[in-house]
Amino acid sequence: MMKIRGIRKAFGKQHVLNGVDMDVDDGEVVVILGSSGSGKTTFLRCLNFLEKADAGHIDLDDSHIDVKSSSKKDVLDYQRKTAMVFQNYALFNNKTALENIAMPMIATGKADKAQADRRAEELIDKVGLSERKDFYPSQLSGGQQQRIGIARALALDPKVTLFDEPTSALDPELVGQVLGLLRDIANAGATMILVTHEMKFAYEIADKVVFMDKGVVLEQGTPQDIFEHPKHQRTREFLSRFTSQLENA
Amino acid sequence: MMKIRGIRKAFGKQHVLNGVDMDVDDGEVVVILGSSGSGKTTFLRCLNFLEKADAGHIDLDDSHIDVKSSSKKDVLDYQRKTAMVFQNYALFNNKTALENIAMPMIATGKADKAQADRRAEELIDKVGLSERKDFYPSQLSGGQQQRIGIARALALDPKVTLFDEPTSALDPELVGQVLGLLRDIANAGATMILVTHEMKFAYEIADKVVFMDKGVVLEQGTPQDIFEHPKHQRTREFLSRFTSQLENA
């Protein structure tokens, strides 16, 4: 169970996050929606300490983090319980697919070389890329890279995995592949926080949908609540294209 | 009327286009579909001579181009009858929005400075960005850049406009904006060749849908033909996600 309270973040004078609260149960899939610039990416980055928030608390199992005052060591411990999958894949360019998965396990002390390699082989098989394991990122297509990115995150056996628009850089066929993989992971009981623009997918996969606007959570609820009975005008506007599609088609 | 015959293109040993034929009537909107790597972008680039095809003919009104043997001048003349809108916008970074539209008109001798400015103002108004006309591309959002890109192409008053995934880099709200604009242009009777992954939009806007696979045109027809009664297994597979969406929703 993850409890996030009062996350604030400003870049200079621009207040991007204005106190975001969120609860994520174990095994829950939370989908964050919101228009461009509403602070979704910044929020995920703050959750993973890629960006240092200005204020807020995060409780994750036995880690209790005050973003401002917690010690480096506590933060590192906490970080190692979360993993992130990036929109632009962000695989290590100087490592092969297999090494991308194995190296972090070794570096974070989660496994020795032999174990890490074994586990990496397993995962790479799971994402269907065994025969590409010795390729470098530049030799893989976008969808393949993203699947390696997901495998890399899973390898770390995180309590919570954060996904930032994991499919937005992919073509429709690849989108299908990656979404399928995410569905499998969700079904296997992983805890996930996911930013996506794939409304249909969000509708299907989410346990909870969170709508962000201007750095705050405007409303949250089950997919049915949000998609079918949005409370706020802003949410309705945002979803209009999707919902009209739902109706039209 | 544009008649394209036998376009071939190989990069080294890799044959990307294996003889593509296509007819485009005046005022017709042709949508090209196909999976990643099937050669759609390469085909558009060959049509605009951004890539020199290895073989093929293109007839456009009074231009008769043999891609291999035509003179530089004939090619330039022909080029000035086509315009392209790029996936990644490709605005001139050193020019303001207005200059991006006006400069090519002046450079290609289509208008003098005063005329060009006037026409550019008109167009920028048409795409709804009058108040942004003095901004540089880096100061515009993706959707705004793409609209300027479209205005730049229209300013050249081309016989045929080529669009390569004009919405794929945009967020859903912006996608709406740009598709709306394309719809207006199509309704106004422009001749367009358009690559997109927005199936629903393709379905709505296309006069003719062309499905490409492995560098050839696998099948073509009206949207109804292709989406509802695809002849080839490959086409069915490709469209499955979309059609299931059509059914599901």
Next chain:
Amino acid sequence: MDFNFQAMIQAIISSVRYLGTTLEISFVALVIGIVLGLAIALLRYYNVVVLSPVFQVLTTVFKGVPVVLIFLALYLFFSTGFDPMAKSMGWSIRFKQINPIWIAIICLGLMAVVNGTEIFRGAFSSVRKGQLDAAQSIGMTRMQTIRRVLLPQAVPVAVPVFGNLLINLIKASALCSMVGVVDIFSAATISGQQSYTFLEAYVGVALIYWAVVALIEQASRLLERGLTVHMRRAVA
């Protein structure tokens, strides 16, 4: 005016023997530049308090100081200051026992450090920020990130530029006669002095430089290619 080819050949023959000196000075200076330049660049990359701005100012200053002055100041500093220092430290070595080649190496080393810092900074900035984010998101420590991600990606970018630096160091090493080291340039001058054919001697030594530089360019190109195999897109 007549050009005496015989004298040029003579100059080439006599100066080639000192190629080792020129190369030793330049290579050792390069190594110093790489090691310290890397350290300083990292300090500045991670914006380490106090040290980072201090080195920023030092870099700008040393860019402006004529190398000639550095040679001169260092020589005089060593020759007046070294012995008292050695005495107080209880070292048995004295200034007269120091091979002046080390003074030349320190001078060029300084120049290499200033440049090395800038080269590494440039190379670091070419590593996508996403790469560091990825490392951090995984919970890798700073040292792990430097060793496993930053350096492997920055080094290939830096290699050709260090090739350039080496070329410039080799040329600048001609100044080392200022501290009493005979290198290929002064050897050529000595040879030219014997028959007063300085011009011929200069042209001769220029040919040696050119040959060495061409070799280095080639080597750095090969090294770069070797290091970037995985960065290039394989044509499938």
Next chain:
Amino acid sequence: MSAYFNWSLVGKDFPRLVAVLPVTLMIVLIATIIGLLLGSLIAFLRIERIPVLSQIAAVFVSFVRGTPILVQLYIVYYGVPILLQSTLHIDISGWNKVMFVYIAYGLNTAAFQSETIRASIQSIPRTQTDACIACGLTKRQTYMKVIFPQMIRVAMPSFGTTTIALLQDTSLAFTIGVVDVVGRARALGAATFHTMEAYAGAAVIFVALSFILERVFAAIERNMSFTAHTPHIALRLKMPSLLLPRRANTATPTTPAAGLQIVAQNAATVAGA
């Protein structure tokens, strides 16, 4: 060391060095202008792979990079008059010596700048030239209206570094009797037997100039960024992540490929003082 360093002499030398600063600045200015024009031409020849000319340009660049500038100065000083005399029958013995310095440093700068320009041009995304072709621009229009304006910004940090290095490299002009700042320092050193003080004065001038030049180039660079003249400042904040590098080390050249090329040239190339 005190016997060798006399502060009052620094004070006396300094104004004399400042007095010849215009000579140094002229050399730098003219060499930079020649360097930019000829360097652009060389870069163009090599990028467009113009047959024969591009090979000649490559050899020229390799020669200049590979040999001490002293030798290049001699070749110009003694070679050019013979060449002009024997081919065109032009007698240039009446030329001021400083002309040869301009030519030699101009050629040298051109070779180095051409590499910078080449790298900067190549760093401009392919999409920009694609867009030009798609709009039906001619090659000339493409270069003049799109490539050059964008390239300048990329190349600027490098130009800055090269120019600062050039300031010092002008010292060899004294070898053939043109008195610039370093030459004057050398002469003062010889006349007073106190070399350090004279060079220290030169160092003060160069460090100051370096600071000024760095500022100027940074300003030009900012001005060329095509974002600076924002009509409404507030709007600039809309996409700050694109505009502002997130890390603080903004001093680094914006494109490493181009920026780096030059960093190494900063290494003083004085050979044989």
Next chain:
Amino acid sequence: ACGGSASATNGSGVQEIKIATGNDGKPFCYMNEAGDLDGYDVAVIKAVGDKLSKYYKFTFETSDFPTTLSNLSSGKAQIAAYEYEINAERKAKFVYGTVGMTKWDTLIVSDPKNGKVYQTFDELKGKKVYVTTATNQAAMAEAYLKKNPNAFTLVYGTYTNEQIVQGLTSGAYDATLAPQYSLDLWNDSFKKGLEGSKKAVNKSSSYILFNKSADKTLMKRVNTAMKQLKDDGTFEKLSQQYYGADYVPED
């Protein structure tokens, strides 16, 4: 063929003659603190120029030492004045003036604080001797070493005056070679007590050089003028002024 190319005749029949000389060789030819060309050689040539002003206008072409010779051989100058001593190679390439300008009695210079004042080359066995690259001192030391291999070690360099003096006092090397007036200038400038050998290890005189293709009349007129200046005591006066003593050779 290029010899005459740099000379020009102006309307009044006065011919311009270029003189190659140094710009950092105090006390012979150097740019003084005010920025003007100065020194013994310069003063002598100016005096010659005054005498011959009916025929010639002398202008100076300054550069470093090696370049003076290149300027002379390339025809950028007809005369060079930079304390050239006689040696065979130069004789083959150029024409020497006939009137000696300066006595070049080279002494072994050392610092008595570091042991002793060396008197002869023989005493220097096993010691280190500094000479500036491409000078006549270097040549004479090399010549001695050729006959007496392993006598002393030569340290080559292009040291500044500070460095030469500091090298001696710090013991980086044991001796160097210089004429008396250089020694005096060093002691004076840096307040040191360096001493020279009592007897010169090499005696010679310096002369001006003409480009081989220079006009014979010019050579003759210049030589004659120099002879007159020497005889009337102008040389000696200039020697006192620049060297602090009379170093004008007898010949």
